[in-house]
Amino acid sequence: MAPAATILASEEDGATVYRAEGEWLVVTAAQLDRRLRDLDMPQDRQVTVDLSGVDRLDSTGAWLLLRTEHELAARGNQVALANLQARFAPLLEQVRSRGVTEPVPHPVPPHHTFIGFLARVGMVTMLLANRVYHILGFTGLVTVTFLRLLRQPRRLRLVATLVQMEVVGLDAMPIVGLLSFLIGVVMAYQGADQLRRFGAEIYTVNLLGISILRELGVLLSAIIIAGRSGSAFTAQIGTMQVNEEIDALRTLGLDPVEVLVLPRLIGLGLTLPLLVFYADFMGILGGALMSWLVLDINIPNFLTQLQTAVTTTTLWVGVVKAPFFASIIALVGCFEGLNVTRSAESVGRLTTQSVVESIFFVIVTDAAFSIVFSMLKV
Amino acid sequence: MAEGQGDFVIRVRNLVNAFGSQVIHDGVDLDVRRGEVIGVVGGSGTGKSVMLRTVVGLNRPVSGSIEVLGRDVLHLNDDERHELETQWGVLFQDGALFSSLTVAQNIEVPLKEDLKLSERLMAEISACKIGMVGLPPEAADKFPSQLSGGMRKRAGLARALALDPQILFLDEPTAGLDPIAAAAFDQLIKDLQSSLGLTVFIVTHDLDSLFAICDRVAVLVDKKMKVGTLEEHLKDNHPWIHSYFHGPRGRAAQPAEMH
Numbered sequence: 001m002a003p004a005a006t007i008l009a010s011e012e013d014g015a016t017v018y019r020a021e022g023e024w025l026v027v028t029a030a031q032l033d034r035r036l037r038d039l040d041m042p043q044d045r046q047v048t049v050d051l052s053g054v055d056r057l058d059s060t061g062a063w064l065l066l067r068t069e070h071e072l073a074a075r076g077n078q079v080a081l082a083n084l085q086a087r088f089a090p091l092l093e094q095v096r097s098r099g100v101t102e103p104v105p106h107p108v109p110p111h112h113t114f115i116g117f118l119a120r121v122g123m124v125t126m127l128l129a130n131r132v133y134h135i136l137g138f139t140g141l142v143t144v145t146f147l148r149l150l151r152q153p154r155r156l157r158l159v160a161t162l163v164q165m166e167v168v169g170l171d172a173m174p175i176v177g178l179l180s181f182l183i184g185v186v187m188a189y190q191g192a193d194q195l196r197r198f199g200a201e202i203y204t205v206n207l208l209g210i211s212i213l214r215e216l217g218v219l220l221s222a223i224i225i226a227g228r229s230g231s232a233f234t235a236q237i238g239t240m241q242v243n244e245e246i247d248a249l250r251t252l253g254l255d256p257v258e259v260l261v262l263p264r265l266i267g268l269g270l271t272l273p274l275l276v277f278y279a280d281f282m283g284i285l286g287g288a289l290m291s292w293l294v295l296d297i298n299i300p301n302f303l304t305q306l307q308t309a310v311t312t313t314t315l316w317v318g319v320v321k322a323p324f325f326a327s328i329i330a331l332v333g334c335f336e337g338l339n340v341t342r343s344a345e346s347v348g349r350l351t352t353q354s355v356v357e358s359i360f361f362v363i364v365t366d367a368a369f370s371i372v373f374s375m376l377k378v
Numbered sequence: 379m380a381e382g383q384g385d386f387v388i389r390v391r392n393l394v395n396a397f398g399s400q401v402i403h404d405g406v407d408l409d410v411r412r413g414e415v416i417g418v419v420g421g422s423g424t425g426k427s428v429m430l431r432t433v434v435g436l437n438r439p440v441s442g443s444i445e446v447l448g449r450d451v452l453h454l455n456d457d458e459r460h461e462l463e464t465q466w467g468v469l470f471q472d473g474a475l476f477s478s479l480t481v482a483q484n485i486e487v488p489l490k491e492d493l494k495l496s497e498r499l500m501a502e503i504s505a506c507k508i509g510m511v512g513l514p515p516e517a518a519d520k521f522p523s524q525l526s527g528g529m530r531k532r533a534g535l536a537r538a539l540a541l542d543p544q545i546l547f548l549d550e551p552t553a554g555l556d557p558i559a560a561a562a563f564d565q566l567i568k569d570l571q572s573s574l575g576l577t578v579f580i581v582t583h584d585l586d587s588l589f590a591i592c593d594r595v596a597v598l599v600d601k602k603m604k605v606g607t608l609e610e611h612l613k614d615n616h617p618w619i620h621s622y623f624h625g626p627r628g629r630a631a632q633p634a635e636m637h
Contacts, residue, residue: 025542026489026493026503026540026541026542027493029493029495029499029503030493030494030495030496030499033495033496033499058542058574059506059507059510059539059542059574060503060506060542063502063503063506067502087575090572090573091573091574091575093573094510094569094570094573094574095506095510095573098509098510098512343477343523344477345477345478345523
């Protein structure tokens, strides 16, 4: 049977008597609360709360009793709690001495007003500007460390760098290859569908060659690597930050930038161009297979047409961007990792932020490259 | 529900815990009486926390039986399990507060689950619990990351007490607190225990806590458990127990009349 509790009001000898009955527990609190709110409380009277019918009491029940007493007293009544079973007395006292506080009203979030909205916009703008400033500062720090490394090449952590090359480069080959292949397939299919209307199916090869080599191969690889390795950089360095490992490095006289950032930066900088070349190859392969199936352009014909469409410059225009994108991903990933405070929660937040920021900067840089290349007429 | 003194709220029989080939507990028996404070001690790696986690069902033992409030913890359906879980509160080592919620919202989590309380009543109950564990009222709207370690533990205790459980499990409640805060926390647990009539299962390293609040102590040695009052343990000749209670720290923590 579910526990039940109630409070009954009556008049006796010119005084109001409330009889509390049943089990005053947290499970009955909802029904008790409704009942108590419905009570028509008197004013300036003698009120006795008879507790003899209370069979069970927990701290929530005790609090409800004390709240009732408090509300009655606030209306000018003389309140007496009577006949409480002795075993509940310590609990009531405990709650009375420590627990009777009105809940603090929750502050209204200030951004719900217009001024609050403006303040928020301003704050976010300042935060963004501040962030860019700090990323630039970090880039400077890494550059200085890198130049020092060039003067003293023996300081390079060779094993760590090779491990990073394996993890960010070699291990990413299946996913980068598969996605590039599929993008090639989709491009060929969609391109063929449109160009067929003009009888220009053969130009599908040009479309494929130029778009994959110049843009898609490098962008796709950079975005996959930002999601796969940029986030891993932030999470790894961030976890080290939470564990105070970064502080431990510093106290041991080791420079975290040299030990943690440079191997990642160099490893990614060397492998991303190779990955881009591989992605270009797989994309073209996917396109070639699709052209063969859908357009009956066999592989030799495809290659002949490809040679007229693209030159080595087209390939280089794509691949040359890779080291820049790699630097962005590694710098943002490591920067956000080092930004982690000592709470585990900030690792998650900054990892998300690192991926969003690095993809954003990659695409902005890609746009900048397009402008530069069009001015250079390549 | 059985009430009265002397009945057992936790009965563990012949419990065996192992991780891979490493046996942690080999035939542990433990009875916890209603309304007592039992301290579980043992060297590092003897599986004190594992014991607690096994009793509350977070860790599945290899064999043995565990009864809590007369119900077999290892063979419960989901409804029975949920019902039982509202009867106990667990305080994890660092409070284990949900980091994305404020203190008040943390305390409201168990209340929201199936009680259908009004928003206002929930705010009132959480404010009451915050007061009971000795936190200032302003703590209600703070996030766990804005609190000190001691305050986080108090907030975790408030959440564990939200449903007024019968049994309170505490995992190293005073670890990482300064001696003054630790003593205050001990006193708080003692006060709450006596006024709420709680049964307290406390895993600790802290000798001061043991002497201050525990009625009986269970010592994990040689993969088994030796349960007794402090006086009994003080007379025990087992080398680990002897050096635990009679080492420099153990001696310092004993109240004067036990010397």
